[in-house]
Amino acid sequence: MSADPVDPQEIEIDLLLEGIRRQYGYDFRDYARASLRRRVRKLMFDEQLSTVSALQERVLHDPECLDRLVLSWTINVTSMFRTPAFFAAFREQAVPLLRTYPFVRIWIAGCSSGEEVYSLAILLREAGLLERCRIYATDLNTAVLERAQAGIFDLRHMKDYTENYQRAGGQESFSEYYSAQYDSAVFDPSLRENVVFSQHNLVTDGSFNEFQAIICRNVLIYFNRELQERVHQLFHDSLCNLGVLGLGSKETLRATSVVDRYTALDRANRLYQKRS
Numbered sequence: 001m002s003a004d005p006v007d008p009q010e011i012e013i014d015l016l017l018e019g020i021r022r023q024y025g026y027d028f029r030d031y032a033r034a035s036l037r038r039r040v041r042k043l044m045f046d047e048q049l050s051t052v053s054a055l056q057e058r059v060l061h062d063p064e065c066l067d068r069l070v071l072s073w074t075i076n077v078t079s080m081f082r083t084p085a086f087f088a089a090f091r092e093q094a095v096p097l098l099r100t101y102p103f104v105r106i107w108i109a110g111c112s113s114g115e116e117v118y119s120l121a122i123l124l125r126e127a128g129l130l131e132r133c134r135i136y137a138t139d140l141n142t143a144v145l146e147r148a149q150a151g152i153f154d155l156r157h158m159k160d161y162t163e164n165y166q167r168a169g170g171q172e173s174f175s176e177y178y179s180a181q182y183d184s185a186v187f188d189p190s191l192r193e194n195v196v197f198s199q200h201n202l203v204t205d206g207s208f209n210e211f212q213a214i215i216c217r218n219v220l221i222y223f224n225r226e227l228q229e230r231v232h233q234l235f236h237d238s239l240c241n242l243g244v245l246g247l248g249s250k251e252t253l254r255a256t257s258v259v260d261r262y263t264a265l266d267r268a269n270r271l272y273q274k275r276s
């Protein structure tokens with residue numbers, strides 16, 4: 001009896017992912033396959049290797065190649081007040097709910113280099129809430145977390161970010177929040193006084209606190225169905241009753257087992273409240 005033929009490259013990719021998991025503990029097996037395939041090919045090109053097996057050999061024997069792989073496979077694209085409508089909805093719908101707590105814990109999962117974190121900190125400061133909030137900003141990739149901790153962004157982006165800030169309902173002059181130094185915008189360090197940046201892998205790590213709000217945008221789209229389901233369970237378990245979940249317009253709760261356990265605060269921006 002002969003088995004259905006499988007593309008040998010798919011087998012090689014499986015072996016590569018298994019090897020990375022066993023050697024380094026990073027588990028990419030449940031990332032969405034089509035985009036993972038593209039990223040494997042891109043890394044092979046960058047490393048000037050012609051087969052996935054050759055990539056596997058290099059990664060398993062060279063931790064620096066693993067660092068390059070993590071950088072290349074975790075898509076870190078982000079911006080300040082990205083999708084301004086999300087922040088406007090958060091300001092209108094979530095902030096009044098968060099105001100009812102004496103102390104507010106917010107988890108931003110997959111925060112990349114921190115632009116989203118500083119945006120939220122600005123929004124909360126303008127709402128008079130930042131002082132009683134603690135923001136836990138996590139990502140798998142430690143290189144981007146270091147940039148987030150520094151809070152220094154490219155000055156050339158500030159024009160676009162100012163527009164985003166205004167469209168998000170910003171109430172001040174955006175330039176108040178940073179000082180220009182050469183080509184950089186150095187953000188006011190007091191914005192991150194109540195922020196804890198730390199590594200957290202949504203695939204392998206569990207809950208680490210109970211939160212009044214969780215924001216996770218443009219991350220789950222890179223995961224397959226099973227992994228999305230697992231992460232949604234994690235978020236549901238980590239939210240307090242009536243806590244807020246912000247997914248942004250690219251993600252959805254549809255087809256997950258937790259869909260009935262939330263009510264929508266803003267459908268377009270996928271802002272939900274956990275049912276009690």
Ligand SMILES: C[S@@+](CC[C@H](N)C(=O)[O-])C[C@H]1O[C@@H](n2cnc3c(N)ncnc32)[C@H](O)[C@@H]1O
Nearest residue numbers: 074075078110112139140141201202203217218
């Ligand atoms: C496209 S960025 C989104 C950044 C930000 N949330 C936004 O919307 O602008 C996706 C981020 O998810 C992170 N990521 C990917 N897999 C992850 C995982 N398993 N656990 C935690 N973060 C992960 C990546 O490192 C990357 O910084």
